[in-house]
Amino acid sequence: MTARFPFSAVVGHEDLRLALLLNAVHPAIGGVLVRGEKGTAKSTIVRALAALLPELEVVADCRFACDPAAQDPACPDAPHGVATRRRPASLVELPVGATEDRLVGSLDLERALTEGVRAYQPGLLAAAHRGVLYVDEVNLLHDHLVDLLLDAAAMGRAHVEREGVSVSHAASFLLVGTMNPEEGELRPQLLDRFGLTVQVAAARDVSTRTEVIRRRLAYEADQDGFAANWADADAELAVRIEKARAALAGVTLPDTELRRIAAICAAFEVDGMRADLVVARTAVANAAWRGGDTVTEQDVEVAVRLALPHRRRRDPFDEPGIEEEQLQEAMQQAAEQLEPDPEDGPDDDGDGGGSPPPEREEQGEGEQPTQQPQQGKAPSEQPPAAPAPGFKARLLQVPGVGEGAPGRRSRSRSNSGRVVRSSTVDGSGLHLVGTVAAAAPHQIARGRTGPGLAIRGEDVRLAVREGKEGNLVLFAVDASGSMAARQRMSAVSGAVLSLLRDAYQRRDKVGVVTFRGASAEVALPPTSSVDAAVARLRRLRTGGRTPLADGLLRARKVLEVERLRDPRRRPLLVVVTDGRATAAAPGHDPVHDAMRAAALLAADGVAAVVVDCEQGPVRLGLANRLATALGGVGLRLEELSADQVAGVVRATRAA
Structure with missing residues (x-):
């Protein structure tokens, strides 16, 4: 068998090494998520960790690695014999394309067909019990596997219902995931389950990069010899892990440090209480790792650096991580709260002594200041409208069943x-x-x-x-002149940003086509990149006449190109317009051209929603005519929220 690259031989990545070692000392921390660009040795160092873990004492005839000293009474292999054996801790890798049966187990097909009995065949969760479960590219894992993984990680048990067989077995493991953020974000529920997170990047120092190359080439030339050279260093780490595990129960967490942890987590406004618990466990593990018997402020600071960065990120628009200045400020504030002045009484304003809330502008909650056109400028010369604040997007699904472009949205x-x-x-x-x-x-x-x-x-x-599957959500937006158009642009920009947050996690694409003046343009090519989307949306312009037909034809062209690039990704077209068409080629009727363009999209089988922007007491209903020509449905601009759009999309015809 090929020797793994030694843990001790990895160059750099001190935070990642420490996070893995602390989890090895105290598995209750909850695992490690490793974020970073490709080619940064994420997988190499994780696979090397298993060799450092202490050997396990297991029941000899148990397929679920039951501990002889604390046997699982519900183990499918119970009752157990008295024989025991020792074996290395397991490292189980979960492939991105694994099936549900492979993860949780299934009926033993061979025995069912040859012996006529129902027997359970354990899956990867059983194999990972008391070991390491490693998920490479965890952000690309299918949703149904994520759900099963979440349940097992939270309860420490796996429950299986297969072909009339109900099985429950222990599944306590160290969960380690790696991901490249360029390929999409991780589902929030799973992100929070990881106790610690580490951001890794390739070193820019020439000496460090040189040493990485030197060691890797030496390993490839003689893997067994290279591993032997680092065997003593790895053995020392393994011994230190065992000693730290044994000392863990004797480490004291003073009430002062408990209050410090609570104050820091409150200062960073993390959701729930999981962050506080993870920081506390990590601080205890770090104290045991360094050989101390009491948690200190330095242990808490180490724990905060590893446990809070991914819990502060509210959505993909937020930068991950914690700035050093922010961390030191939070530590200082926590220290001040731990040393109250006995002479200080309650504040006069009765706010409990906390920091005053930020001042709110004199306007209703959620309202935006009205933007007035600049004097002396034509509508076409007006600066772009600021995007409206985003909302939490509901699941927006294309009806029917697609061909399975991997994603997390439609069936x-x-x-x-x-x-x-x-x-x-x-x-x-x-x-x-x-x-x-x-x-x-x-x-x-x-x-x-x-x-x-x-x-x-x-x-x-x-x-x-x-x-x-993932889908393509394409907005075709009327960007013609007047203040109403600017309001429409603000509303649809907010909607697109909100959908993009959701799409970033569901592996969708979002695009925007705008039409104004004499033609249409692709304001935002179909993308899953948050940064690119924000930059393009901020540059949207308004003004001019309404070339509706050209906008629809441009949208059709975008969809055709995307269909060639990815034929399995089904589109949803959202047209935001009042239905008026006031610009066309010479000698053409703009309304007639718009209806013909809509009929072409309908013939392509594109699921469509038309958002009616018409305002005023007299309404012509032109947007509804457009919706009929597209074979879709219509709703009003004030209904342009995730709740309304999701309900409408489910009612449209199948693509």
């Missing part, structure tokens, strides 16, 4: 999703229950006399699986 056929039915013609893998049910009525006729089943080709049923 799709998949090779690794949930099994929804059996089929004789299409599917992925064997549908055991369907196969057995098809064969069972024919067993006597086929002469079966003993255990097992007589299976023939016509009995085989395939499993039809359903997962989630």
Whole structure:
């Protein structure tokens, strides 16, 4: 077997090394999320960790690594024998494309078909018990696997319901995930489950990079020899981990440091209480690791650096991490709160002594200052409207079932999703229950006399699986002149930003086409990049006439190009307009051209929503005519919220 790259031989990455070692000392911290660009040895150092973990004492005949000193009474292999054995801690890797059965386990197919009995075959969660579960590219993991992983990580047990078999077994493991943020953000629920997070990047120092190259080439030239050279250093780390584990119960966490932890977490406004608990456990582990018997302020500072950065990030627009100045300020504020002045009484204003809230402008909550056109400038010369504040986007789904471009939004056929039915013609893998049910009525006729089943080709049923896909949400926005248009741009910009936050986590694409003056333009090419989207949306301009037909045709062209790039990604077109068409090619009727362009989009099978921006007491209903021509549905501008759009989209026809 090829020797793994030694943990001690990794150059740099001190924070990552410390985070992994602290979790090895105190697994209750909750694991490590490693964020960083490609080629930064994330996977290498995680795989090297397993060699440092102490060996396990397990029940000899148990497939679930039961501890002889604390056996699981609900273990599927119980009752256990008295024999025990020692083995290394396991490192189990969860592939991004793993199936649900591979993760949680399934019915033992061989015994079911040959012996006629129902037996459970353990999955990766069982194999990872009391060891390390490593998920590379964890941000690309399918949603249904994330749900199962969350349940197991939270409860320390895995519950399996498969083909009439109900199984529960212990599944306590050190969860380590790696990800490249360029490929999309992590689902918030899973992000919070990771106890610590570390941002890694390639060193810019020439000497450090030189040493990385030197060690890697030496390892590739003689892997066993290289590992042997670092064996003593790794052995010292392993011994230190065991000593720290043994000393963990004797480490004291003074009430002063508890209050410091609570004050810092409150200062950073983290959600819930998980952050406080993780910081406390990490501080205790760090004290045990350095050989101390009492948690100090320095231990708390180390813990805060590792446990809070990912919990402060509210959405993809926030920069991850904690600035050194912010950390020191929070530490200083916490220290001041720990030393109250006994002569100080309650503040006169009765606010409890806390910091005064920031001053709110004299306007209703959620309102934005009205922007007036600058005097002396035509509408086309006005600066862009500021995007409206975003809202929390509800799940927006394209109706029907797609072909499974990996994502987290609409329903799709998949090779690794949930099994929804059996089929004789299409599917992925064997549908055991369907196969057995098809064969069972024919067993006597086929002469079966003993255990097992007589299976023939016509009995085989395939499993039809359903997962989630990512979509393309394309806005076509009327950016023609007048203050009303500026308000529309502000509203739709806020909507797009909110949808983009959601799309960043669901691996969707979002694009914007605007039309004004004599033509249309692609203001935001389909993208999942938050930074690019924000920059483009801030440069949107308004003014001029309304070339509605050109806007629809430009949107159609964008969708055609995206269909060639990714034919499985289904689109949703959201047209924001009052339906008026006032610009067209010479000799053409602008309204007629707009209706023809809409009919072309309808013929392409594009799911569409038209947002009516018409205002005033007299309404012509032109946007509703456009919605009919598109084969979609319409709603009013004031209904342009995630709640309304989500409900409308579910009612549109299938793409």
